[in-house]
Amino acid sequence: MPAFHRQRRAPQRPVHEVAPEPAPIPPENPWPFEEAPATAWVAAPGFEAQLLEELRLKGIHHLVPHGRLVLSSEPAQPAAWALAVWDAPLLLPAPSVKAAADGLRAIQRNWALLPAFHHRRAALIADRLPPVKAAPLAFPEAPPASHLGGWTLLSPDLILASPTTTSPFPNGEPRFVEDKEGPPSRAYLKLWEGLTRIGEHPEPGQRCMDLGASPGGWTWAIAKLGAEVEAVDKAPLDANVAAMPGVSWRQDSAFALDPEKEEPVDWLFSDVICYPARLLRLVERWIAAGKARRIFCSIKFQGGTDHEIAASFAAIPHARVFHSAHNKHELTFAWLPPAHS
């Protein structure tokens, strides 16, 4: 018998059985300094590396990753890849579950757990805290005004807690009352989240242009607000979106448009898949032409994350560049000059 027939096969799992993920190993020394960190940035799940790299490039020292958090002894500063920033962290002893919960409650009522390690003990502490009402937002509803802190277990007997954070949502992640019927793609959720974050949205009757609009999730969301949308894409819109009042489709390339020759728009949107540098040039042309009162775009990264180009977008006066919980490997760019309203 040939040798390969005699080889014993390794026992195989049935194809439907997924190998369990190894539990993440808690760091031995989660924060090697005596003083509490001055800042903790929160990344979206899966985007921890982008946040860490961005903070390194900003020249921030003593960066200590802890699950989705990056801790530092340097003062808070904004970071595009952070969903939220904990700007007043303190260390709280947690000798028992009860003592930990009592310690948090003594500071304030509302806390959101950021799970990192020691999940079971963290859940027991969270169970002893008052529930935080985090009902999904019905867009364009305003975010909750109530005060919310963030906490995590650094080690089984040590809590890192920030009574204030830069986001009103637990761990910087808003949830929305979704519409499973109307929009033809889920991309409308990142538009809703971005508009919620900037605190503005198209108003009834405003003129909007949506570049790279097909199949029409963003166009649907904009038209639902009562605005007029010119959807620009080589591909057609979903038929139901195309039939909405105020929606028109223009079969064209976003890059073939000459902003100088376009009618002014209240909002220019773009979710076009293209290299960030190409989008930057497009945005600069629209700003230079003075034809868009506000701009809202997705900066999509292919392969690696180009932090330099993200910084170029952020350097445009009146620009905001941020990662949303509904963003994939992309950042949202919003340009809101003071004279826009």
Ligand SMILES: C[S@@+](CC[C@H](N)C(=O)[O-])C[C@H]1O[C@@H](n2cnc3c(N)ncnc32)[C@H](O)[C@@H]1O
């Ligand atoms: C991510 S999809 C947009 C999804 C859309 N925002 C939604 O909510 O359904 C990207 C779109 O960009 C379009 N696109 C790619 N290159 C383009 C170009 N040069 N001009 C206009 N659209 C383009 C593609 O046809 C595709 O429909």
